[in-house]
Amino acid sequence: MKDKKERPYHHGNLRAALVEAATGLIEERGPGGFTLREVTRRARVSQAAPYRHFRDRDDLLAAVVEQGFLGLSKVMSEVAASTHSPAERFRRCGAAYVTYALERTAHFQVMFRMEPDPEKHPAARAAADAAFGQLVGVVAACQESGVLPGRNARVVALIAWSLVHGIAHLAIGKQFQFKTRAEVLRFAGVATDALLEGLRVGNRPAK
Amino acid sequence: MKDKKERPYHHGNLRAALVEAATGLIEERGPGGFTLREVTRRARVSQAAPYRHFRDRDDLLAAVVEQGFLGLSKVMSEVAASTHSPAERFRRCGAAYVTYALERTAHFQVMFRMEPDPEKHPAARAAADAAFGQLVGVVAACQESGVLPGRNARVVALIAWSLVHGIAHLAIGKQFQFKTRAEVLRFAGVATDALLEGLRVGNRPAK
DNA sequence: TGTACATCAGTGAACGCGCGTTCACTGATGTAC
């Protein structure tokens, strides 16, 4: 293999390195801090180099988004495998979602900012859909085991996603007065349980 | 008064005009499309003019955010006054929130992007707090009339806010497959009812 | 095994652009006497 000291002309895996550098940059400077030039500086590469691997700025950003959703999927599937109780799995998935958002704030924001039009970047879109698919699976399992009534799993998953996403987004935006991550997670638990209870009862509007 | 045709040297109410132009610009070009220079072009004023009224770019943007929250407060208080049933008020407030977000997409996004640090712009912060106050009031009314159990109204309001905010944010980000605004609102209604039901039952976790 | 050559993945300089902000200025307004 190559000597690590002398940098070879060919990078080896510049594409991945650029995505990684971009992610780090976003995490450090916030969602708006992303520029192609700063990414190339971090990857120690000329400013024209990314164009070998990405069509343009947005194309690289879309790859960052894709990675974000892949990571989210991974975290959620790990968590889902950690228990056999469907209701508990539901709760843990919610907690994992919020945790992911709080741990990788800026990355999370970029994922949902859709500044690169998601329709033009099918890989990013697909990764997002896969993450949502995890959630639908968890809901379906709750339904099969009778913890939730057997209504449209997608709609139920969408409701749960909305709640947990709202918590994540508001927490990131400092709209809550919570001081620690643990407090946010405890709150998320209470909220998730309330929703689960309501979904369980069925969907009669309260008078 | 002045002849409308010949533009007077003094504008009259440039501050308000700039905020309005900025809002229009954001609505047209998206949350990232805001630039001071484009705002001055739209207000037909020199590019140095805003500095008479705003410290810098972020200061103007904060005024836009403030206006956004004032508008949201207004909409919610109007809606709250439209019925005497506390539960119905709860639902209508949720619908109003989502509607506001869908009608003024980009403006809504800017409000929660906190790109001007909210701590440095107390007026914006205060307007946001006032909007949340509306919601707390609605929840408290539900509790007083026995529709909801009398727990911490702020926490309950936070849960409701999270749900409705998540719906708004995901809908804006095209994460739902809904095609019309009416579909989103119907979905929001179902979600709100489920949550209300769960909150009503109390907060025992489901087994 | 050796060589010619196509292809790939980088470099480095340059482009044009729009941005936020500052500066010395000037026109309009309001007030004191």
Added chain:
DNA sequence: TGTACATCAGTGAACGCGCGTTCACTGATGTAC
């Protein structure tokens, strides 16, 4: 009512900057024979 003057709210030109992207190029790699 008239005038001097301070203050306010604009103008217009200029600054320096970092950005995304293009271009002709060159070094490294892989393959055919």
